[in-house]
Structures are given as structure tokens and as C-alpha cells.
Amino acid sequence: MNFRKHLRDDPEINLIPFIDVLLVVIIFLMLSTTYSKFTELNVTLPTADADRPKDNPREIIVSVSGDGRYAINRKLIEGRSVDLLAGELAAASEGSKDVVIIISADATAAHQSVITVMDAARRAGLPKLTFATQANQGR
Numbered sequence: 001m002n003f004r005k006h007l008r009d010d011p012e013i014n015l016i017p018f019i020d021v022l023l024v025v026i027i028f029l030m031l032s033t034t035y036s037k038f039t040e041l042n043v044t045l046p047t048a049d050a051d052r053p054k055d056n057p058r059e060i061i062v063s064v065s066g067d068g069r070y071a072i073n074r075k076l077i078e079g080r081s082v083d084l085l086a087g088e089l090a091a092a093s094e095g096s097k098d099v100v101i102i103i104s105a106d107a108t109a110a111h112q113s114v115i116t117v118m119d120a121a122r123r124a125g126l127p128k129l130t131f132a133t134q135a136n137q138g139r
Contacts, residue, residue: 058099060092061132062117066108070117080113085120093126104132 063071070077072088079085093099101121105114121129 058093058096059102060089060099060126061102061104062089062121064103064105064109064113064117066106068110068113070113080116082116082120082123085116086123089120089124089126093124097125098128099126100128100130101126102130102132 061073063074065071068080070080070085072092077085077088089101101117103114103117105117118129121127
């Protein structure tokens, strides 16, 4: 028989595996973090030159209201179909293909209304389109 007293060993916390795991996590984070901006797009924006004369003096302004009504050069169009709008654009261009269509849409206008103007311009054979914007004065 074994009459000796057994001394209880105090449990020890081994920190070496914990430190190893932390080092692996730190290495993983260092390797997976990118410090360069590879997803950024390089965009060259045009500059405005107010002194330069316009290349295309002929413009047709198509206004789109918030409720989907159209006006061509401040003349209200009765109807909202693509064919009617294409006919009005062709008549306003007077057969010229160098006309620039300026789409001036209300901020609350539906996207479909603007797409209808773009489709009507394509059907009328007027490929030059641009959008009118308002300068932000509050900033």
C-alpha cells in the first residue's frame, strides 16, 4: 500500500499555443489586407471651357416633367408614346443629323420617361444626346 500523501499539482495555463494561434491570425490579417487601391477606377473628367465656341449650335431641349409629360423646345407634347415623340424630334431637327438633344429631366421623373426620350431620339436618327444638370450652389 502506498501511504504517501499525494500532492495535488496546480494546473498551469500553457500560453505557448495561445501565442502561436495569435501569431497565425496576425500573419493572416497582414497578408489579406491590401494597402494599395487596385479597385479604384482611373477616370479622366472633361474640363469646362466657357470661352470656346460651341461645335454644334443646333440644340433641341427635351424637358421631362415629374409626372411624365414632355416638352420639346418649350412646346408641350400631347401624348407620351415613343413614336409620337420620335416624330416631334424629327420635325424639330428639320432633317439635320448634327442636332444635339439635351434631356432636361425633373429630379422626380421616372427613369422610363428618360429612356423613352432616348429611344425616340434613336428612332428619329439623332444619336447625339446629353443631359442637363444644375450646379450645386449649396456646397
